[in-house]
Amino acid sequence: MYKYDEYDQQMVDARVAEFSDQVRRRLAGEITEDQFKPLRLMNGLYLQLHAYMLRVAVPYGTLDSRQMRMLAHIARKYDRDYGHFTTRQNIQYNWIKLEDAPAILADLASVEMHAIQTSGNCIRNISSDQWAGAAADEITDPRPWAELLRQWSSFHPEFSYLPRKFKIAVIAADEDRAAMRLHDIGIQIVEKDGVHGAAFYVGGGMGRTPMIAPLIKDFVPLEDMLSYAEACLRVYNRYGRRDNIYKARIKILIHELGADEYRRQVEEEFKHVKSLGIDPPKAEFDRIAAQFASPPLDASAPDAIDRSDPDFAVWVDQNVAAHKIPGHAIVNISLKPVGGIPGDASSAQIDLMADLAEKYSHDELRVTHAQNIVLPHVRKADLYSIWQELDAAGLATPNLDLISDIIACPGLDYCSLANARSIPVAQKIATRFSDLGRQKELGELKLKISGCINACGHHHAGHIGILGVDRKGTENYQLLLGGSGAEDVSLGTITGPGFDEDGIVDAIERVTDKYLAERSEGERFVDTFRRVGIAPFKEAIYG
Amino acid sequence: MVEHLHSDGEEPCVTLDAFLQQSNATAVRLEPDEDARALIPHLDRLALIEVAFPKFRDGRGYSSARILREAGYAGELRAQGDVLVDQIAYMTRCGFDTFAPEKALNPSDVEAALTRWPEHYQGAADGAVPIWKLRHG
Numbered sequence: 001m002y003k004y005d006e007y008d009q010q011m012v013d014a015r016v017a018e019f020s021d022q023v024r025r026r027l028a029g030e031i032t033e034d035q036f037k038p039l040r041l042m043n044g045l046y047l048q049l050h051a052y053m054l055r056v057a058v059p060y061g062t063l064d065s066r067q068m069r070m071l072a073h074i075a076r077k078y079d080r081d082y083g084h085f086t087t088r089q090n091i092q093y094n095w096i097k098l099e100d101a102p103a104i105l106a107d108l109a110s111v112e113m114h115a116i117q118t119s120g121n122c123i124r125n126i127s128s129d130q131w132a133g134a135a136a137d138e139i140t141d142p143r144p145w146a147e148l149l150r151q152w153s154s155f156h157p158e159f160s161y162l163p164r165k166f167k168i169a170v171i172a173a174d175e176d177r178a179a180m181r182l183h184d185i186g187i188q189i190v191e192k193d194g195v196h197g198a199a200f201y202v203g204g205g206m207g208r209t210p211m212i213a214p215l216i217k218d219f220v221p222l223e224d225m226l227s228y229a230e231a232c233l234r235v236y237n238r239y240g241r242r243d244n245i246y247k248a249r250i251k252i253l254i255h256e257l258g259a260d261e262y263r264r265q266v267e268e269e270f271k272h273v274k275s276l277g278i279d280p281p282k283a284e285f286d287r288i289a290a291q292f293a294s295p296p297l298d299a300s301a302p303d304a305i306d307r308s309d310p311d312f313a314v315w316v317d318q319n320v321a322a323h324k325i326p327g328h329a330i331v332n333i334s335l336k337p338v339g340g341i342p343g344d345a346s347s348a349q350i351d352l353m354a355d356l357a358e359k360y361s362h363d364e365l366r367v368t369h370a371q372n373i374v375l376p377h378v379r380k381a382d383l384y385s386i387w388q389e390l391d392a393a394g395l396a397t398p399n400l401d402l403i404s405d406i407i408a409c410p411g412l413d414y415c416s417l418a419n420a421r422s423i424p425v426a427q428k429i430a431t432r433f434s435d436l437g438r439q440k441e442l443g444e445l446k447l448k449i450s451g452c453i454n455a456c457g458h459h460h461a462g463h464i465g466i467l468g469v470d471r472k473g474t475e476n477y478q479l480l481l482g483g484s485g486a487e488d489v490s491l492g493t494i495t496g497p498g499f500d501e502d503g504i505v506d507a508i509e510r511v512t513d514k515y516l517a518e519r520s521e522g523e524r525f526v527d528t529f530r531r532v533g534i535a536p537f538k539e540a541i542y543g
Numbered sequence: 544m545v546e547h548l549h550s551d552g553e554e555p556c557v558t559l560d561a562f563l564q565q566s567n568a569t570a571v572r573l574e575p576d577e578d579a580r581a582l583i584p585h586l587d588r589l590a591l592i593e594v595a596f597p598k599f600r601d602g603r604g605y606s607s608a609r610i611l612r613e614a615g616y617a618g619e620l621r622a623q624g625d626v627l628v629d630q631i632a633y634m635t636r637c638g639f640d641t642f643a644p645e646k647a648l649n650p651s652d653v654e655a656a657l658t659r660w661p662e663h664y665q666g667a668a669d670g671a672v673p674i675w676k677l678r679h680g
Contacts, residue, residue, distance in 0.1 A: 005678070007662055007674045007677065007678065010661060010662065011660075011662075011664070014659050014660050014661070017659065018656075018659055021655065022629065025652075035599075035627060035629075038599070038600065038629075039629050121600070121602075151664045151665075151674070151675070152664060152665050154664050155633075155660070155663065155664060156664075156665060157605065157632075157633035157634075157636035157637050157663075157665075157667050158602075158605045158606055158609055158633075158637055158667065159602070159605075160602065160605075160633055161599070161600055161601065161602025161605065161630075162602060163602075226665075234606055237602060237603060237605070237606045238578070238603060238606055242575075242601055242603075272613070276613060276666065277666060278665060278666045278673075280673075280675035280676075281675075281679060283679050284675040284678060284679060287678065287679075
């Protein structure tokens with residue numbers, strides 16, 4: 001894992017001092033809320049329906065146990081004893097007092113963490129594959145590149161007042177576990193003739209106008225990655241629309257210009273930018289990469305798992321994934337208990353996960369964009385002990401990638417932008433499908449709920465997506481089918497008229513029943529949908 | 544460092560269109576939607592380029608400034624308009640050397656803002672040595 005040196009520490013410490021001063025000036029009335037807003041937003045502090053919400057960055061979703069414990073401490077001391085893990089691998093706290101924010105940032109800085117650029121019209125936290133460094137299918141660990149991008153984008157003087165927010169993801173496997181092509185820039189580290197390079201996909205995103213990022217450059221030499229990103233951003237900063245917040249993302253610019261014209265402009269800008277010497281030397285990459293070296297994992301560790309406890313065996317089959325080193329496994333901890341709030345964890349649960357990471361996973365944890373937690377480097381021989389501890393803490397729900405592993409935004413229960421509640425809908429769906437046998441029969445089924453068209457709950461990318469809207473003052477839920485945020489990326493299609501809160505649960509049941517009736521051997525829900533199209537599902541839903 | 548607009552004896556800025564048509568002006572004002580690259584052939588006869596920030600949220604002027612400095616412009620580069628103390632450190636990094644804020648800034652806040660960051664992660668137009676270079680000598 002990356003460890004701060006004196007420079008990194010100095011940067012976060014300076015930020016704490018700066019923000020403390022900004023809060024002081026705001027509380028003293030020296031600056032208006034309008035002037036304070038972009039400043040607090042660049043520190044991850046939103047004003048929500050009931051209180052301030054603080055979003056803490058978890059760069060590329062990687063944490064150690066000390067950092068995880070600090071997240072629990074913040075929940076306990078400054079919030080209501082829980083935190084909410086987000087679709088951008090961050091954590092947010094919903095009940096923060098403005099006057100506490102400087103102290104929280106100081107606490108975070110003491111464990112090499114921050115809330116820098118977790119909101120605002122700047123380059124946001126860099127996201128990545130939650131199985132990086134452990135997955136059998138990656139060609140390299142993408143996180144050193146993500147860290148290089150983190151440093152380049154932190155306090156970037158030219159790109160802190162962009163037309164709109166800007167999200168970057170980096171992966172290094174063909175299986176896309178980070179929704180890479182639904183980012184403003186999605187980078188995939190690829191191999192060509194034995195050399196690694198970066199494929200740049202630019203202009204993806206969700207929101208009210210979802211777009212899948214087109215490939216802008218298939219192979220950027222890695223030593224040019226930052227220059228190329230800088231050129232991509234500079235063209236966007238110059239031409240991105242500023243007259244309409246809903247048309248300000250880079251996806252709209254690229255859609256309007258066309259990928260070819262955008263590429264031409266980026267290439268022209270890149271020729272110039274490359275001459276500026278902004279790319280660090282290989283020695284800097286090597287310094288960072290050395291800190292992501294694989295922990296010492298004994299490849300001769302026993303490979304067998306004692307499956308004699310049937311509940312444990314069910315969990316192993318659903319939540320444990322293959323590790324690249326024999327005798328080891330990746331543990332996925334579901335934060336989606338039936339009837340719970342997707343992504344929420346109590347301080348005690350956060351502490352427990354930190355303990356397990358320290359004891360069993362070489363002190364590492366990951367946050368996933370599906371709002372779950374990963375222990376990336378676990379010995380198979382330890383799985384049973386881990387499961388027992390998770391189970392005792394309510395963290396052993398065996399539903400990874402099943403219909404109850406729901407992504408949901410905070411919705412109208414918290415968010416000032418929302419039109420409808422997301423959490424109660426997620427709870428009702430999970431409860432309706434609580435029978436695990438039924439869930440497993442349905443197989444991989446990614447269900448994602450957003451409480452407004454900003455799409456924080458990734459509804460466009462759900463095999464089943466739900467969009468909450470306001471219809472003449474009442475909450476109404478539209479149903480989308482056939483989306484995917486993975487390597488088979490696609491955008492869901494709206495089925496037709498929306499439903500009320502109970503109606504949407506019924507509609508989903510009709511959809512899943514139809515799938516079971518229509519599916520061919522080995523087909524996931526989304527495969528059947530793609531094969532038969534929307535018509536049979538519409539017929540099942542609306543009659 | 545912080546100056547006021549049009550101090551005594553200063554030639555008023557002309558618009559970009561006027562400048563491109565009338566070659567004897569030495570001061571030009573660039574609006575957010577104007578392409579700084581249009582000035583690149585004329586930089587050696589300019590003494591002042593004023594970049595307008597009608598709203599602080601509109602960050603196009605940051606790119607304009609860097610592009611001008613990267614092209615070798617050595618004259619005065621002024622940020623004018625909705626320029627707040629919380630933006631001037633980034634503006635300085637992008638190459639601005641004077642500021643004409645619509646609302647006067649508190650000098651001690653300016654001093655604090657400009658000295659808060661001892662080092663920087665990335666290279667920009669202010670000549671600061673990026674942290675990665677400091678790390679590797």
